Amino acid sequence: MTAMVPHIPARNIPVKVNIEHAAPQGNAANRTDCGDCAIRRDCPLSLMGGGKDGLTPFLHSRHRILSRNGHVYRQNSPMQSLFVVRSGSVKAYRLSEEGDELVLGDYLPGEVLGMDGCANDAHQFSTVALETTSVCEIPYGRFMAMASHAPELQKRVMALFGAELERSQRLLMLINKHTAEQRIAAWLLQYSSRLTRLRRSHRSFQLNLLRSDIGNLLGLTLETVSRVLTRIHRAGIIKLNGRAVELNDIDALQQLAVGERMPESKLACVGHA
Amino acid sequence: MTAMVPHIPARNIPVKVNIEHAAPQGNAANRTDCGDCAIRRDCPLSLMGGGKDGLTPFLHSRHRILSRNGHVYRQNSPMQSLFVVRSGSVKAYRLSEEGDELVLGDYLPGEVLGMDGCANDAHQFSTVALETTSVCEIPYGRFMAMASHAPELQKRVMALFGAELERSQRLLMLINKHTAEQRIAAWLLQYSSRLTRLRRSHRSFQLNLLRSDIGNLLGLTLETVSRVLTRIHRAGIIKLNGRAVELNDIDALQQLAVGERMPESKLACVGHA
DNA sequence: CGGCACGTTGAGTTCACTCAATGCACGTGG
């Protein structure tokens, strides 16, 4: 068996964080400007390029830098802003009445947090940084005020809502009717394709969630996640090294995701090497 | 064992349907008026009582009567309207790429359908009448146009979205971390409390979903649903007769829902009678 | 060094699944 070498430092991840788009700290009180933003091309809330002059001057959006385990907002807290992830990643989770955690998903740069609070002005779940993370905060009230005069913007709000719904329905579908192998394969593929949108490598990436989080998200135990991942690894379909993942055979992964059994040949030809 | 007597006719349910609030057919081309609507007190989209004069004159909302298995709208069809259930009930389901059905929930009178289409102007799931059902159709475009001038209305739209999200997250939570018994107990309780809002009996009601639908919704097989229901029935916690349900011991049901084991005494004292 | 967080792996169990048979109510057509 290969030695298990989690390469990602555990506690406080000092990994490469694209701090580049963080405005110079201590300057202008964190005021951000869409014009300066490195992800403005991908930002669903930016109006840059839409012909207008950008949201910032009207909205006074600000950025915030969070370190690992820092909360963007907490369940039941009043809803005041939307947040766009600029760099890093964020986990959404929810505590049940009985106190156990349910992971609902994760957010990557260019994705929007906070829609869960629009219902009754209180957030339905908590969101926490998985690593050092920069978010752009957009006051919800002003944003909606603008939106009501700009059909273009209103449409985007709706689209965001839809995305949120779609996200949770996909998950439901995945959990409801699929095996552990299918869930994990599908999740890896989905994660990969989200990276593509970010113009990052979709073949080789780091998982930002712990095994326990993945399990929690997909309705599995962490042990099962671990077992399935190493099984797929041993079949040669992915390469796995702690949280580092490489997708060697995306087709095979897709086969797994739709319920095809793992090819025995794959299992054999790797052996115990 | 008690004889199994499904009391509900199967194919085309001729059950008492509150046709009462259906405007006189053939008159005024189905035009409805919130002022006449029997559920206006419970209607989340009516402005009656909000001080204004009701939505209808502006919106030209109409009602539609569907018989069992009639679709309100279908997955991927363009989104044009919101619908309020006035009587009857509606099932929401979604077909995956592989073609299998996932039940997402059901809608009772006073609940709003159609929010799933706001994302990209196409519905994310299908909705179909479970029995003879009357819905009120509200043109989405006009509704949103009104909403952008009436913050009161805009708030409601947001609340509807939130409700939709909440709904799907609750389901996720139920499926992700709970046993068959817990899922069914919790679902029964939730259903019961929805009936309370309708001022119907929350102790005694008819299930509008088939066993297979319930299973599909809760991530179980229909056999498991059947087994669990009869087990709870035999424990004396509910009374079950086909689709007719009576909650005898709501406390015990709540215990089940949070994972308490079924009291042996209950199992014993009913025996095989 | 010891403690901790995270991950992997094994052994045994169990809950929900699959497959299959049966029962009831209803509708249809001879």
Next chain:
DNA sequence: CCACGTGCATTGAGTGAACTCAACGTGCCG
């Protein structure tokens, strides 16, 4: 009228996928 098919539900027997419990490895940090 009965015979038959169909839709829905119940029930049993056997299986298996994922669970629980438990041990151990690794790397980090105080």
